[in-house]
Amino acid sequence: MEEVGTLIIGAGIAGSSLAMHLADLGEEDVVVVDPDLAGVRSSSELNAGGVRATWWREVNIEMCAHSIEYYGQHAEEFGFREKGYLWLYGPELWKGATQHAQTQNALGWPVELLTADEVVARWPVIDNKEGIAGATFSPRDGLISPHAVKEHYRSRARAGGVEFRDRRLAVGMDRDDDAITQVRLCHIEDGLAAYRSLEGSPEDGPREALRPLRVVNAAGPWAAKIARLMGGPVHSRAVRRQISVFASQDLDLSGQGMIVDTTGVYFHHESGNLLLGGYSPPGDPPSYDFTYDGAAFFESEIWPRLAARMSVMDRLHHVHGWAGLYALTPDNSAILGGVEGVRNAFEIHSFSGRGIMQSYAAGLALAELITTGRHQTFRRAERLDARRFARGHEEPEDLHI
Numbered sequence: 001m002e003e004v005g006t007l008i009i010g011a012g013i014a015g016s017s018l019a020m021h022l023a024d025l026g027e028e029d030v031v032v033v034d035p036d037l038a039g040v041r042s043s044s045e046l047n048a049g050g051v052r053a054t055w056w057r058e059v060n061i062e063m064c065a066h067s068i069e070y071y072g073q074h075a076e077e078f079g080f081r082e083k084g085y086l087w088l089y090g091p092e093l094w095k096g097a098t099q100h101a102q103t104q105n106a107l108g109w110p111v112e113l114l115t116a117d118e119v120v121a122r123w124p125v126i127d128n129k130e131g132i133a134g135a136t137f138s139p140r141d142g143l144i145s146p147h148a149v150k151e152h153y154r155s156r157a158r159a160g161g162v163e164f165r166d167r168r169l170a171v172g173m174d175r176d177d178d179a180i181t182q183v184r185l186c187h188i189e190d191g192l193a194a195y196r197s198l199e200g201s202p203e204d205g206p207r208e209a210l211r212p213l214r215v216v217n218a219a220g221p222w223a224a225k226i227a228r229l230m231g232g233p234v235h236s237r238a239v240r241r242q243i244s245v246f247a248s249q250d251l252d253l254s255g256q257g258m259i260v261d262t263t264g265v266y267f268h269h270e271s272g273n274l275l276l277g278g279y280s281p282p283g284d285p286p287s288y289d290f291t292y293d294g295a296a297f298f299e300s301e302i303w304p305r306l307a308a309r310m311s312v313m314d315r316l317h318h319v320h321g322w323a324g325l326y327a328l329t330p331d332n333s334a335i336l337g338g339v340e341g342v343r344n345a346f347e348i349h350s351f352s353g354r355g356i357m358q359s360y361a362a363g364l365a366l367a368e369l370i371t372t373g374r375h376q377t378f379r380r381a382e383r384l385d386a387r388r389f390a391r392g393h394e395e396p397e398d399l400h401i
Ligand SMILES: Cc1cc2nc3c(=O)[nH]c(=O)nc-3n(C[C@H](O)[C@H](O)[C@H](O)COP(=O)(O)OP(=O)(O)OC[C@H]3O[C@@H](n4cnc5c(N)ncnc54)[C@H](O)[C@@H]3O)c2cc1C
Pocket: 009, 010, 011, 012, 013, 014, 015, 033, 034, 035, 036, 039, 041, 042, 043, 044, 045, 046, 047, 048, 049, 050, 051, 168, 169, 170, 171, 198, 218, 219, 220, 221, 222, 226, 241, 242, 243, 278, 323, 324, 325, 326, 327, 348, 349, 350, 351, 352, 353, 354, 355, 356, 357, 358
């Protein structure tokens, strides 16, 4: 049986970042497996491309800020546009937003507080201020190409000796007392079989077994399945999120970053006369549903909210869209650390809508934990260990989008 050093299950942006950092730290014999390296179902290819550090918890602010600084150093390669986030708040959330802005500013991430009048003066396209109790503008946040970031991680990882193996689905594990001794993989034939396998019906293809020194769960929305195979606790659930792309002949938002309305609809310039917008209906049940509801979703959830805020949005035209999965935890912060009760298993997943903006720092944090046994650059990253749920030390973030 083939022996490997670190086996990373999942080659999305999290697994790819971890692989790069392990290679940078001199780890040898790192193998990443995924049934679909192209990422047809991977959230890292299906998101909105927003990056911000305006979170509530220090650990999330710090790790997003560190990541965004790295993106800024590679702005051209990553298509990073530092154009800010303008976030409009209704009265129920405004007080909290002002308190969190204090923490964000104190940690060095600048956030301006604006009145509704200042918003309409500075962003004349917003011509209805009804319901706006206040707004924040964070100029160092922005937009990015997540695909470019992921490919950067992968190519640096490969240069450092990491092997990415496509068409491999982890389907089983053996444990000896408190350690994983063997991981069984199913070979997937083609792209169609790859995403069918993620939907729970792996083809009856050839199998192989690996004997890894350590195993990492980086399976994104499928992390709960890998956690079950590992025999550790399960804290992750997948929820569908939809995005629409639509055209406006009258509006050029190319100079702006992300704008978030009081209703929770978020949108930004995509390319040409196209805009991208998303909305997360509250209370969506856990599912692996990738169905995009098409023009019906756009017309019921996105368009009316935009048109109510900006009269120019009365004239829009739905073009296309897609659905992807958020991996959520009970407190909406990621899971990063060792797996309880399994001494050679680690996990980095369930970023709860923050996986792109946190990916650089998250990969570094886990790579340092794996190679040195403790957190180094981000001491606060220990707060993302899943044992927090049992200990009552949660890191709650409210997800409005
Ligand atoms: C609509 C939408 C909008 C979003 N917007 C943003 C945003 O603006 N900014 C932001 O930062 N984040 C955003 N996110 C969240 C972000 O996309 C995710 O947090 C991030 O991509 C997670 O990366 P990942 O590597 O953990 O998971 P993924 O990219 O999903 O990768 C997981 C990988 O694991 C593989 N895998 C699964 N099971 C197995 C198995 N058994 N064996 C081997 N491999 C397996 C899968 O094939 C997949 O490639 C958004 C997400 C969605 C859905």
